Amino acid sequence: MWKRAELFTKLSGQAVRCEICQRRCRISAGEWGYCVTRFNRRGVLYSTIYGDVAVWRKAPIEIKPVYHYLPGSHAFSVGSLGCNFLCPGCQNWDISFARMEGVEVNTEYISPPELVRLARKFSCEGVSWTYNEPTLWFEYTLDGAKLAKAAGLYTNYVTNGYLTIQALDLIAPYLDIFRVEIKAFNESTYRRIANITRWQGILEITERAKHTWKMHV
């Protein structure tokens, strides 16, 4: 479902700049961002996958994989469509690359309250946004994380860590775990798999999650 994006800057001529991930796409009216999940409709940026769940299941926290945070617990795990990287060997390529490849994938709408209700119904101690990059449906993860925390559930982001400081600071008060996948410690690998150059931004976000926001990293 479409929802007005949380973080974007209006530019001249109805263009916008998305401020969710560090690509900071400049998107003209009528165009998509790099991830093909965000669309500029007449000068307003929209997330087009709000609540559109492609995968959900109850999963042990260890297969997220997260260790040393409530071992033996379960997370109600959900994922949607799209990614802002293009890693060869992605194990969730069928949903992560679906938008970029123009492939139709069935999704079902699960509202944030329903997400929390399902987590409780299946006796999960937490909620995990996983399978595809969670920042792409940032607005949904933010609404869901607020409700999950209010319901006493833990919250887990399984991410490539390429979000902006603005996005991190907005959702961080409602996140317990920042399960970041750092693909490499060099520019050439990140350029090859993700077409990005300033990969150090991922480390800066990860340090901020740990030291400023005290998340389990």
Ligand code: SF4
């Ligand atoms: S979230 Fe998508 S549209 Fe926004 S900056 Fe990242 S790749 Fe671009």
